[in-house]
Amino acid sequence: MKFNIGDLPVLFPYPRIYPEQYDYMCDLKKTLDAGGHCVLEMPSGTGKTVSLLSLIVAYQQYYPEHRKLIYCSRTMSEIEKALAELKALMKYRADQLGYVEEFRGMGLTSRKNLCLHPSVKREKSGAVVDARCRSLTAGFVKEKKDRGEDVNNLDLLEPHNLIPNGVWTLDGIMKYGEEHKQCPYFTSRRMMTFCNVIIYSYHYLLDPKIAERVSKELSNDCIVVFDEAHNIDNVCIESLSTDITEESLRRATRGAQNLETKISDMKDSDADKLRAEYDSLVAGLRGAQEDRDEDAFMANPALPDDLLKEAIPGNIRRAEHFVAFLKRFIEYLKTRMKVRQVISETPPSFLAHLREYTHIEKKPLRFCAERLTSLVRTLELTNIEDYQPLQEVATFATLVATYEKGFLLILEPYETETAEVPNPVLHFTCLDAAIAMKPVFDRFSTVIITSGTISPLEMYPKMLNFETVVQESYPMTLARRSFLPMIVTRGSDQVAISSGFQVRNEPSVVRNYGNLLTEFSKLTPDGMVVFFPSYLYMESIISMWQGMGILDEVWKYKLILVETPDAQETSLALETYRTACCNGRGAILLCVARGKVSEGIDFDHQYGRTVLCIGVPFQYTESRILKARLEFLRETYRIKENDFLSFDAMRHAAQCLGRVLRGKDDYGIMVLADKRFLRKRTQLPKWINEAILDAEVDLSTDMAVGTAKKFLRTMAQPFPSLDQDGVSTWRIEDLEAHKEKMENESIRQLRAEMEGIENGGGKEVVQNGNGKEEAQHMGDDAFDDAEAEAEMMKLDH
């Protein structure tokens, strides 16, 4: 389908479009035109990715700037989905236009997924694959070794023409690599500069250690999209936080000792190399590869820009001095780890103490990571994985010396409050999500943050410290009510249910939850998913249910499967669950609102007809890191503890709810079972909140069961997709009609405003005009009443 938004012709690869997709694209275009950032919330299952891609591709092909698209997603499967969509879109465009455009789209993922090397690719851990590949491909190795079994022969090709135009899915590029004997990983990495669309994981932009290497060559007018971004603040924080344990320190010491022997070896055999390194450090030169492209260099969050240009401090210039320096620092950390009480301190106070005892100044500490990299390069070390812990310590040193604010050191000697055997961990934790995000916002003029559940919208700009030009949440237009969200606050015996600490283990509450589960397992066809706030709670409640005989009851209707922290077990459970849903036995999956299942796995159609959220999924509030973060948020961004906690809980709840509804032809029941949800209802995404009728907010179990039964009965009625036309899906005619209507509307508005100016309060009357009247106004357009009403619903909000 082809239509225009403003002057921009958009090719949309489907014959029908959802109204919210159209609105979404309009807002995207507005953002791109204005050149700013935006936050958009689009209901899940309404084709967010395809709308995004088709608009942006149209945009980049139509305007002469050809702005690049960097599309970041969270998981591999999402990246692959996006690539497939992009491929279909480009094919459609070629068919429609009659020629194939100059276009290259590519995904990038870790070496582990893209490696072709016969032995390297068999390694299990990603870090090992990286390290082994590096030891095969490092510059000095290449110089020395003739290419043997390594399949990497990239240097034989032009760097801008490693791979022909087109969209390359991960599989596609693997195949191409195999055929042409060239490494898929390096192909996509080097071709990034020559791509129109790049699809990769968040980390390639947010993690300073990776971003510097991977993303620095991207130009500043790129359009950056963070999809599924409801968790982006946590990704930011994780990318800048490190944990140090006694074990990692021990291994770091070993690494330092290795370095020492390597240095003395080299002094005997090849002293010139060391001297050359030393000379270049004296001259303040960075390694050649680093300053290859000065302007496009991304401000590395680990080091401020002005510092990057400075020379390495004199007291760590010599290799042996530097190693002694590292050893001293590690010894210091070891000593600190011996303390048997919880300590939390800010970086400045840590540095002051450090200086007092080890005479380590802040500045050389800052250069630690960089100096180590240079040394490793000079020493031509190949077994880099051995130096991983040392690298971690060095990164920690750099971060702690660079950031005074927004970071905190927390030393926890014991794993739990009651533990006897100490297992100290030094958390260096980032409190401020904006720090990792800042370089991205500074560098790229347009950053789009979008997800199915990203409410309340204003929280994100506040937390990540940026300004938006557009901030929108779209309702879901439906031809019939295809999902039923309910809030259940009490059991059939009218006792309030809640997962609050005071009542969570009371038998009456547990029994009521159990009854709720039994009732819904009776009435739900096929699959049902249940979310608990935490593993701990899930375990305790399951064992109580077992004692009450509830599970036996449920067992009659459904198979019961449980998510565990173990990924393999969980995937097995999922598989069984799927089979049971397909063959009619039906199953219940018990899982945790913050676990893997709640984030990445879809339960569409028969896989999930009911989702039951037992309790509000609050975070574990006794965690010191969380406490610190709350305090910081309150002081710095004026976000109250309770606001944040409840926001965080609700975004997870919304994620869980969104799992069952993955498209407009899908249907499902969403049950929020906790009395506290009543108050938090407004924090749900707009599309869910709007679908909760006032009569369905304060239900008891039996009332909820009644409503659900009625709902399922309507869902059982045949529903020809034709009925959706013009309401929840638009053909091109509907779209044209809508556009015309919008135009008329805006003219009317203008006119009304003029009148309003003429005769005072007239304006308000027009705007609040009642729906029926307007529907009649529209009567002579090609609209049926239902659509007009749907439209009115939107206007009302």
Next chain:
Amino acid sequence: MSRLKSQSTALTDDPLNDICPVCKSNRYLNPTLQFLINPECYHKMCSTCVDRIFTSGPASCPVVGCGKTLRKKGFHKAFFADLKIERECDIRKRVGAVFNRREDEFESLSSWNDYLEMVEGLIFDLVEGTMKEKAKAEETLRAHRAANAKEIEDNKRAGLEAKDVELQREREEKEAVRQRRLAILREQEEDKLDVEKERREMLERLARGDGDANAITKHAQKVILKKSSARRNLAESNFADTANGSAPSNLSIRGLKKKVAPKAELAYDPFGGLDLKPARYTLQSSYENEWLDNAKNNTLHMAGGYSMNEYYSRTMFEAFSGLGIFIGDQVVEKSLPAAPATIGTVGAAEAAGGRLRQEMNTDDVF
């Protein structure tokens, strides 16, 4: 050292840490075993041995092959588990007391870096060098100390001052955090009272029964909401003010500025180098002007000490003053307030430490 006081008495995994090399008593038998070292030779022994051997006066080290004469006074607990590092740090302390130049004393960064490297090399010789290197390094150290005694003193003082300033800043930050927290508590208290009051009023109105019950409840809710949001806005603006006001003047020295080497001191100048000579005109000894002639030639005028030159210079000054001055340039840029993130971080530290916090009842907050 105070934070390390509570060092564990638990067994460490390194057996060497658990047995006294002198008397061979171990931690299994004596859980309070504590090791001491003497910076003369860094041989470690348990506190009982130290008491036993050195209480009656200086004695030689009991470790085989050492024999250095030690005094009880010199013994202390080692900070590092690795005694080599302990020794290195002691040496650093000694050298650092002599080579204590600061970066701003150097003309350029590279010379500062060279200096740092030189010192580092010296320390390295002292720590790991051969006998000869050590002796040479010691000699350099002594010579430098003798030659630069005064500067060393100055720098030491400067260092102490900087430390004081730092401490002061830390204290101020802590205090700011405390104040902020108190303010927030008060605010919450007020909030609660207000809501309470509003609710009571609503109930009263309902009881009186004037008007539609629904409307009253709705209205009351709206009022409460509006009030709290208004208060929040107010608080936010207040917050911005206090952030400006209470922020300590920006003392965090980035330490990157390069300064010129100190100039020879000039004679005292009360105007601080301000030049009063007119730049835009030259004052002449006399100006031709007929209406001045009268005054010039009239002795009656001059008799009282009236000076034409004074008059000239004043008039000229007035005529030219203000030229070449643009207001835009003169407005001093308002310095930005220190980001309150500092305070947030300090506060966060306390929150995480669990001190100073009221019980956080977060699960059932509403």
